[in-house]
Amino acid sequence: MKDKLQKIVRPADLIVVAAVLAVAAVLWAVLAHLTGTTAQIVCDGEVIATIDLSAVKEAYDVTLDNGVTVRVEPGAICFAASDCANLLCIHAGKLTRAGQSAACLPNKTLIRITGRDRRGPDALTG
Amino acid sequence: MKKQTLRRAAALCCAALLLAGACSGCGRSFTERTAFAMGSVLTARIYAPEEQAEKLFGRITDGVNGVDRRISATNPDSPVYAANHTGSSNADAYTLNKLGDIVMVCNILNGTVDPTVGALTELWGFSSDTPRKPTDGEIQAALETVGLEKLLLDDVNGSIILSEGQKLDPGAFGKGIALDEAYLALHTATYSAVVTFGGSVLLFGAPKSGKSWTVGIRDPFKGENDSFATLSLTPDDDNYVGYLSTSGSYEKNFTENGVTYHHILSPETGYPVETDLVSVTVCAGGGLSSDALSTACFINGLNETTLRWLKSFGAEAVFVNKDKQYYITDGLKDCFTLNDDSFSPMDHEG
Ligand SMILES: [Zn+2]
Numbered sequence: 001m002k003d004k005l006q007k008i009v010r011p012a013d014l015i016v017v018a019a020v021l022a023v024a025a026v027l028w029a030v031l032a033h034l035t036g037t038t039a040q041i042v043c044d045g046e047v048i049a050t051i052d053l054s055a056v057k058e059a060y061d062v063t064l065d066n067g068v069t070v071r072v073e074p075g076a077i078c079f080a081a082s083d084c085a086n087l088l089c090i091h092a093g094k095l096t097r098a099g100q101s102a103a104c105l106p107n108k109t110l111i112r113i114t115g116r117d118r119r120g121p122d123a124l125t126g
Numbered sequence: 127m128k129k130q131t132l133r134r135a136a137a138l139c140c141a142a143l144l145l146a147g148a149c150s151g152c153g154r155s156f157t158e159r160t161a162f163a164m165g166s167v168l169t170a171r172i173y174a175p176e177e178q179a180e181k182l183f184g185r186i187t188d189g190v191n192g193v194d195r196r197i198s199a200t201n202p203d204s205p206v207y208a209a210n211h212t213g214s215s216n217a218d219a220y221t222l223n224k225l226g227d228i229v230m231v232c233n234i235l236n237g238t239v240d241p242t243v244g245a246l247t248e249l250w251g252f253s254s255d256t257p258r259k260p261t262d263g264e265i266q267a268a269l270e271t272v273g274l275e276k277l278l279l280d281d282v283n284g285s286i287i288l289s290e291g292q293k294l295d296p297g298a299f300g301k302g303i304a305l306d307e308a309y310l311a312l313h314t315a316t317y318s319a320v321v322t323f324g325g326s327v328l329l330f331g332a333p334k335s336g337k338s339w340t341v342g343i344r345d346p347f348k349g350e351n352d353s354f355a356t357l358s359l360t361p362d363d364d365n366y367v368g369y370l371s372t373s374g375s376y377e378k379n380f381t382e383n384g385v386t387y388h389h390i391l392s393p394e395t396g397y398p399v400e401t402d403l404v405s406v407t408v409c410a411g412g413g414l415s416s417d418a419l420s421t422a423c424f425i426n427g428l429n430e431t432t433l434r435w436l437k438s439f440g441a442e443a444v445f446v447n448k449d450k451q452y453y454i455t456d457g458l459k460d461c462f463t464l465n466d467d468s469f470s471p472m473d474h475e476g
Contacts, residue, residue: 085255092350092351093349102351105162105165112160120342122171122320122329122333123322123342124322124342124343125322125325125327125370126407
């Protein structure tokens with residue numbers, strides 16, 4: 001009996017458990033990081049592009065059918081050009097954190113970084 | 127012996143993967159959906175499995191689109207649009223009900239906000255691509271049509287009858303009414319949700335990131351994703367419903383001959399209201415009341431009457447002026463956290 005118990009929990013196992021926890025922590029950090037920088041381009045309620053911003057090495061432009069141009073950069077996304085009159089979308093600037101969004105209402109286009117910034121609030125009023 | 131160790135290691139590695147996967151997902155146990163409605167962005171974060179969340183979001187958008195179809199001044203299918211173009215229209219009970227609610231709230235607020243300012247807002251064109259400052263004569267003529275007493279909502283015959291030249295603009299109430307509908311779509315659900323509609327917010331159910339719901343108040347001097355302060359709203363129970371709405375002069379404005387005109391018009395003068403305030407955020411138990419109050423408080427300014435209105439609706443508010451000073455009503459004092467040290471408290475004796 002004692003022999004069997006010893007076989008189940010051996011000192012070596014503790015090392016394995018510690019290693020496993022370390023691996024889990026690293027994996028968690030990587031996964032959490034990835035989910036924090038996924039951007040979406042939404043046109044009229046439809047998600048037309050999902051972009052992993054952490055994998056972007058060089059900036060590039062995405063021109064949509066409605067004439068709106070979205071710039072994708074390493075870790076950031078923003079409106080680059082639009083034919084709308086007030087250009088509020090352009091003035092919104094770069095989005096870099098989870099939960100941020102900007103919209104071009106006349107063109108029914110929205111860009112956002114998905115997820116919820118753990119340090120940020122549940123919602124924004126303004 | 128070696129084989130067993132390997133097997134154990136493999137099992138533990140699987141456990142690690144599961145653990146990591148579960149933890150990275152724990153902050154994301156929600157489904158987020160976005161739609162465009164009534165010229166604004168509607169976003170819902172619903173803390174439910176995707177299938178249920180999808181269903182609830184469908185109900186929310188149905189409700190919001192229903193408001194758009196009934197009371198939007200820009201939707202050609204709405205009775206309000208028809209009345210604005212022909213002077214009168216047939217309206218269903220729902221439309222008359224909602225317009226009646228608006229009139230009731232506006233009467234309590236002494237007509238400081240008024241849905242009959244349509245002729246004025248059209249003249250200024252803040253929502254159009256070509257806003258402009260009208261002549262004084264034009265403004266005086268449009269002002270003649272403003273007044274709740276000149277509007278007839280005929281429940282018996284089901285019609286909206288406007289006075290000569292009068293036009294409806296439910297813009298100051300639409301988002302709030304839409305959030306009231308969003309609540310009706312959610313109210314039997316056991317899931318928590320955050321619905322934002324063009325800067326107005328509905329909080330539903332138990333908070334999901336602590337014991338409080340946290341809501342940032344937009345910094346009037348910065349971009350739309352920057353907040354100068356955060357409100358932490360702690361519900362008494364899991365059946366919490368809270369609405370927040372903000373009126374700010376940073377929204378929809380234009381500059382002509384060196385003068386900047388903001389979109390919040392005084393129904394009394396016909397001009398953008400002259401005030402030191404740059405934003406007012408109201409937290410109330412209803413969508414319509416929070417929306418109407420934020421505009422009324424902005425127009426009326428920070429004074430005894432305004433504070434009495436807030437009290438009568440059981441609402442709380444945060445006022446911000448152009449000197450980066452803020453005033454918080456008593457009920458929010460313990461819920462308020464400043465995120466930007468360049469703001470300071472206002473010296474107003476409430
Ligand atoms: Zn735009």
